[in-house]
Amino acid sequence: MGLFELSRRSVLGALAAAPRVLFGGAAHAQDHQLDAEWVGTAGIGEGFAPVVLSPDLNATPVGLGGQRLHWVEPCPDGRTAIAVARRPGTTAILFDRRAGTVLATFEPGEGRVFSGHGRFIDGGDRFLAVEIERASGQGVVTRRIVGAAFAIEAEWTSSGIGPHDLLPAGGALIVANGGVEPHTPEAVGAEIAGASVARLDPLNGATRAVAALEEDLASLSLRHLARAPDGFTVVAAQDLLADGLARPLLYAVADARLTAFDAPDAEWRGLRTYVGSVAFDASGAYVAAASPRGNRVAVWRRDGRFIGGLTLVDGCGLAPTREAGQFLATSGLGEIALLATDGESVGVVSRVKKNLRFDNHAALVA
Structure with a gap:
């Protein structure tokens, strides 16, 4: 049997039996099965780790490493997930979200860094990662075979x-090309982000369409995507400019067109040029966006009509719950909150506080 003929199950079984010294030393092994409802990442002391969140909002870190982790992608297999380091990170971590153990790590292609995001496809047999060439900033999408130690099977330009x-x-395959990233050295003095949303062929990576914003919105970096159960997709933005203008920071994606969501100018300004996470609820009827800079979570109907917002200090992580109209939200101060909307207003269902610095994202597991 050749390397590329190994099954994902056989590789994961071998990794689970191996010494767990793959991520910043020995992984944290649990003596019981974790009740995983959501996954995220967090800062813990001087390090960073994936975090498993239970239905009662208990939070359990998995392993500990030195690179800041960003998005966590649950696998359809019901057990594993991958946490990806944020740019300029060079580590992605496969872990067992029920046993609370690290199984493996893998790196970007030569001369590249991860951007913090990736997605399972083909029922979990393959993983798509977004990578950036260090020298040029050009984007690359890699398709990796999970059962072959995440070997790169194909790679394409992100356009x-x-x-x-x-x-x-x-x-x-929808890719948010952020262009110049706000709040980085490259962004100093920049007024045009050069951002776009590309639509690629999922089989060969061919570019089908590229959508860009109009000239008066050229300072926006298009960064985070969310998809409703029926495929309706939105992209959230961050602004290079802090000039006081109320530019929309949330857009519906349709082929080569981006359509702004509606909100009062004061609401856009209240997000302080920055949306760090976006998510649909379980029904796909509502979408929420979080701004850790604005200490704010805002909620819309999917048709773009603004419903309302509430305060969550340094809040950014967002994920649906299994209830329509409800969201999980996390903050860099360790707060976990359940938020809900009835389509007319937004409120807090419950809150707890943990000794963790939650990063930008959370995800509901299957």
């Missing part, structure tokens, strides 16, 4: 610079 997020939707 833009500074890609940050990607997801399959509507028979295509």
